[in-house]
Amino acid sequence: MSDPIKPIVPETMPGVAVAESGTVMLDGPDGVAIAMTSDAAIETGRRLIAAGEQAARQRGRRAD
Amino acid sequence: MSRTRTVDPRTAIVRRGEYINVSTYLISGYICRYMDDREGHRQLVALHVPGDFVDLHAFPMKRLDHDVASLGPVEIGTYEHETLARIGTDSPHLTRMLWYSTLLDAAMHREWIFRLGRLGAVGRVAHFFCEIDARLAMVGLSEDHRFTLPLTQADLAEATGLTGVHVNRTLRRLREDGLMSFRHGAVEIADPVRLARLAEFDPDYLYGDPPAAQER
The missing domain is CATH 1.10.10.10 (Winged helix-like DNA-binding domain superfamily/Winged helix DNA-binding domain)
Structure with a gap:
């Protein structure tokens, strides 16, 4: 019997963001490893919060 | 081996798409294979160490889909494809070794x-x-x-x-x-x-x- 293939699912652990030499580095979750300028990081942060809140509302609706 | 030569650091050895009738064996130093995106950002797709055949797959393909360049100073040997074809005819063992080398290349790509x-x-x-x-x-x-x-x-x-x-x-x-x-x-x-x-x-x-x- 072969092992079942686990599908890639949304991460439950947040990534780790640090600032160094004027650059923001995001490590994880999963295989994410990216560096951004401060402006790009701030805007990405805003968009992530907005999308996260929207996803939470969608999940809430499904639970109804 | 048809001939050996030294190559300066950071020098292109094979250009993507050019016709090739030789394959390169790395004697000393390090060679990379790389691809550039539209904005010129480079992705190394392989690193070769001494003893590697760098572009053996060009033997049947006659061109590469990526560039090849030296990292530090390197010494390379080149084999004409006619010679490799003769090996294929005359030496089943060497043929298996060349095939093995190409398969190992693919295994490393999977790991990358x-x-x-x-x-x-x-x-x-x-x-x-x-x-x-x-x-x-x-x-x-x-x-x-x-x-x-x-x-x-x-x-x-x-x-x-x-x-x-x-x-x-x-x-x-x-x-x-x-x-x-x-x-x-x-x-x-x-x-x-x-x-x-x-x-x-x-x-x-x-x-x-x-x-x-x-x-x-």
Whole structure:
């Protein structure tokens, strides 16, 4: 019997963001490893919060 | 071998798409294979160590879909494809070895895809050094997990899909954790077991002991 293939699912652990030499580095979750300028990081942060809140509302609706 | 020659550091050896009727064997030094995106950002897709056939797949293909360049100074030998064709006719054992070399290349590519797709920054860098250490050990160029590697942090960034700043930070973390150091082209892996665990590295894909193709 072969092992079942686990599908890639949304991460439950947040990534780790640090600032160094004027650059923001995001490590994880999963295989994410990216560096951004401060402006790009701030805007990405805003968009992530907005999308996260929207996803939470969608999940809430499904639970109804 | 038709002829040998030395190549200066950071020199193109084969250009993507050009017609090729020879294949390159790396005698000493390091060669990379790379692809550039539309904006000129480079991704290293392979690193070759002494003893590797760099572009054996050009024998049947007659061109490459990527560029090949030296990293540090290198010495290479070239084999005309006519010679390789004769080997194919006259020596089944050598033919199997050439085939083995190409298959090993493919195995390493699969592992590089895994590295970039599944590992974070620390894992990617750790995996890269674990692989190079294992490959160099096979050809006697890594002793007690120490070896020279004439790569810059920018090269390392291009091999691991990270920025230079990210690589710098990752190397510092690996050094501060007592796992390995990389300074001025000198690599010292202080804790190969922990580094391999961090990298999810298993050298099995390098088929080092003993490759079936070497059996007559």
